[in-house]
Amino acid sequence: MRNILFICLLLIASVVYAQSDDENDFIVVNQINITGNEITRREIVLREMTIRSGDTISRTELEKHIKESRENLLNTSLFNFADITVNEVSDSENINIDVQLTERWYLWPIPFLRYADRNIMAYFEEGRLERISYGGDLIYNNFLGRQHRLDLTIIAGYNQKYAISYDIPYLTNKKMMGLYVAAGFCFDKESAYATKKDKVVFYQAESGHAHSAFNAVVNPYLRLGYRDKLSLAITYDDRDFDKNISILNDDFANAHGTRFQYFSLSLDFKHDYRDIHPYPLNGYYAELEVTKKGLGLTDSDVNFFYAKMILDKYFHIKGRWYWASNLTLRLADSGSPRYFLNEGLGYGNDIVRGYDLYVVDAADYGIMKNNLKFEIYKKAEGYISGIRNNKFGKFHLAFYANLFFDLGYAWKGGDDDLSRLREKMLFGTGIGLDMVTYYDRVFRFEYGFNTLGEGALSIHFVAPI
Secondary structure: OHHHHHHHHHHHHHHHHHHHHHHHOEEEEEEEEEEOOOOOOHHHHHHOOOOOOOOEEEHHHHHHHHHHHHHHHHOOOOEEEEEEEEEEOOOOOEEEEEEEEEEOOOEEEEEEEEEOOOOHHHHHHHOOOOOEEEEEEEEEEEEOOOOEEEEEEEEEEOEEEEEEEEEEOOOOOOOOEEEEEEEEEEEEOEEEEEEEOOEEEEEEOOOOOOEEEEEEEEEEEEEEOOOEEEEEEEEEEEEEEOHHHHHHOHHHOEOOEOEEEEEEEEEEEEEEOOOOOOOOOOEEEEEEEEEEEOOOOOOOOOOEEEEEEEEEEEEEEEOOEEEEEEEEEEEEOOOOOOHHHOOOEOEOOEOOOOOOOOOEOOOEEEEEEEEEEEEEEEEEEEEOOOOOOHHHHEEEEEEEEEEEEEEEEEEOOOOOOOOOOOOOOEEEEEEEEEEEEOOOEEEEEEEEEEOOOOEEEEEEOOOOO
């Protein structure tokens, strides 16, 4: 009986001790000190922090909150660097959190040259240097210190574009509602009118423009927590094509000639748990988009519906080795979209590497990309001699070698009777070198091989996955 009583007392004592230990494991956030935010308002910084002054938090959870808060701040694209340190207040269970920020330069007049093709490799293959447009963006990030973004685009030359956009992440003091609005005109000297043998064919106007358009979009969105975003985009397009294009492809004509006016509706949900958006190494990303082009409000005979899913996964293998995978799937309704609406496999980032010079016109397609990465030069900070301003002088730099192997399949739709790639399993593999530096800049050089027995060098300016 005494032994049983002794055991019970030991159990009670261990529970009391554990509870006492847990209580001592909690700390109180006394204050959050923010420095370096010369333009950014304090409340904008605090919105990205997952902890607040007065919070009681366990020490085991503190490191997780610090890591997530730092990633949230960097992913606003307002700061080049964000360092968060914890300082314990002597003789108490309180802590102070110090946030040291290095703001970016927010007003950028960016001159650039723009090629007339889907990517730079397709432009070089065409070999016509006059197909270059020139101009620039005047970008004002963090306008009013509230993370607003104003973008004015002026492009002249071969293809012209004039546009303005404004993004307000927080319409109210709460973090939920944001609004993006944009409008613009474009005037193109030439326009893609068909795909033959899996390559885009262009029509060039002898005088005037092959294609002109006006576009406007209103895009309200909700930010659900720190990592989820739900947006609804309402778009109006007014597009007019040279009448000669309709002779080459009757898909460019309707009962009213070659002018198409239509509304579109797009619902998009993003679930983003990547560590650093421009070049992630850990985490995952999921996106679901549902789009309807042509709402029946006009008589331009536009009717195209599709759903698109993107899944990305990133993780650290061991040491300097990393892995990244992507799965993209688009499914459309049974109708065949007009040629100028059907950007299938080979457009944007929806490409099987090794096939940069090709497109596959198809309503439905799937892609799987895989990257094995080796960290050649670990991300490090440095300073440019003679530049004292940290917004320019302080930078980070990293290099990664990668081995990639992709596969894709496209089916349904398309008028390219000579296609060698539609309804065929496409494989691409190769090696690459990625350079990642400040202001979200990524420079990617790859040499890829495809199942056609071809090999080619490609250059890109975004992360592969």
